[in-house]
Amino acid sequence: MMKIKELVNKYAEVISYLIFGGLTTVVNIIVFYLFDSILDVHYLFANAIAIIASILFAFFTNKKYVFKSSTPTVKLWLKEFSLFVSFRLLSAVFDMGSMWLLVDGLELNTNIAKIITQFIVVVLNYAFSKFFIFKQGE
Numbered sequence: 001m002m003k004i005k006e007l008v009n010k011y012a013e014v015i016s017y018l019i020f021g022g023l024t025t026v027v028n029i030i031v032f033y034l035f036d037s038i039l040d041v042h043y044l045f046a047n048a049i050a051i052i053a054s055i056l057f058a059f060f061t062n063k064k065y066v067f068k069s070s071t072p073t074v075k076l077w078l079k080e081f082s083l084f085v086s087f088r089l090l091s092a093v094f095d096m097g098s099m100w101l102l103v104d105g106l107e108l109n110t111n112i113a114k115i116i117t118q119f120i121v122v123v124l125n126y127a128f129s130k131f132f133i134f135k136q137g138e
Contacts, residue, residue, distance in 0.1 A: 013066060017126055020061040024125075025118045028054035032114050043110040047099050048092075050114075055088045062129055080133060087128035091121050 008015065031053045035046035059081060063069050071077040095117050102113035 013130075016066045017062070017129075020058070020066050021122045021126065023061065024054050024058040025122060027057045028118060029111075029114055033111060036110050036114075043103060044096065044099065046110075047096060047114070051088075051092045051095060055085060055092075058088070058125070059084050067129065067133075083133045084129070087132055088125065091124040091128065094124065095121050 028050045032046050032050035035041040035049050036043050039046075041049070062084075063080070069080065071080055098117040098120070099110075099113055102108045102116060103110055108116075
């Protein structure tokens with residue numbers, strides 16, 4: 001039992017990222033589905049809206065619960081937010097390109113393409129957040 005507790009403590013950040021990254025992915029997919037399948041918005045516009053919603057959700061949950069980042073000044077908060085959005089926009093380029101390739105190129109269903117794309121986006125976003133945005137002690 002002690003070994004499990006040690007592993008959970010050692011990998012707490014990764015575990016919480018998987019939880020909140022999973023929730024961010026759910027937000028992304030639900031917003032995409034709502035706009036694409038229910039409201040019949042073009043899939044690339046629906047994807048852009050879903051990306052924006054998930055970026056906002058992810059910033060606040062990653063900051064507070066995953067990386068436990070505190071920013072004592074508005075200037076530092078804005079810097080962190082700007083970095084977060086900038087790197088998320090990098091993964092958004094991949095997201096949009098993948099969606100276009102999978103839907104228009106390979107003719108996959110938009111919702112299936114969205115789910116496939118999200119697996120790689122989660123890994124990219126973790127790396128960006130861990131190594132460039134929420135750096136402890138800076």
